Amino acid sequence: MSGGTQAGAGVTDVLVVAPHPDDDVIGCGGSIAKHVRDGARVTVVIVIGRERSALDDAVTDEEFAAETEAAAKALGVHRCIRFDEPSRDFALSRRVHLDLVRVLREVRPQVVYLPHDNDDDVEHRMVHQLTVEALWMARSEFFQEAGGPPLPAPRLVLGYEVWAPMARFQYAEDIGGQIETKVEAMRAYVSQLRHAAWDEGVRGLARYRGAVSSGSGYAEVFQVLSLTAPPPPAAAGGGGRD
Template structure:
């Protein structure tokens, strides 16, 4: 989308922003938009991660965001597998929305199999309503409705989608950003996965190339 000034991406976990909409992020940034990424849950450690420090985990996200051209990354560091809805968490997201005042918002789609992805979807939808209301003044001034709110796919591919973006020009940036999550690649080759999914979506929607697909969750009414 050209003419978009500000974009906000709500990611449940570090790397979801790349898998779900990394090509779109790079496209927005290349077109001059300011992109804010809000990562809700902190990285969970596994047996592969004994030698990785918290600082190195954080640097992976910073490096990935830099590759995509992200202007600001906000890490809320909520506990993994113990994510709870709270006024504080909602206000943290509302504050980020009101500070950014985005024309386009990305969040996980509403039917992802991962329970935390679904929780962050609900969090995002509720925070969007809160950010536009005249209440919750402690989180800043109310914002206008975004022009477009899109649900992206990560763990569970979308069975139905309404929006397609050609990311051929930005595919390598997406793959390189995924490569910044070095500790994640010890678990699985997500860099190969994002390339393969983009190729599949390109073939499915256009007969070739590379694409990201989205659920359209909200389109602003025009007067």
């Protein structure tokens, strides 16, 4: 199911919406690297800005931004967009919806990743709701202030797990070839490793998901939120997943 471009087709665009810095790495970093390997162009939107702690207060905002850029570079991300919405004061306003609609209409992704709908973290659930609503808004003829023409329906919309593993999932992606890249990207967040051994955590979760889904290896699992049949070859104007 994972893949980038079809022979003779254009580049597949993938959009990943992350509530916080590093959620994209934890939730679907292996799949991002796999898309990039297959020739796709991946854009990451990080909605909420950094929340300082006593363990990393000495890290400047510029240094933390450099960690985010290093993680994106490790995965091969084409572009990383930060909304820098306030943590714990984050609200689902019209403005932030339109900000995401604007990105959706610009990127015009065939594949979209977002947090799954039942994560324990309230801001993860809010970003799930934000993305689902923005996808509808981006496809409509309304909200012209966001600019751009309506978005065609993405071929695939997947919910990933971060804080709370999903009790049920519909799809597992083999990331055996990308697990070291995922761990390397997580290790770029040096300040976050002071809180917990997230690099060991992402490896362990992927190992567990590999065992659950196929008996061995490494995997990421997803909630399938939308799956649209690709157009027939004669009508296809863009990339798709294999």
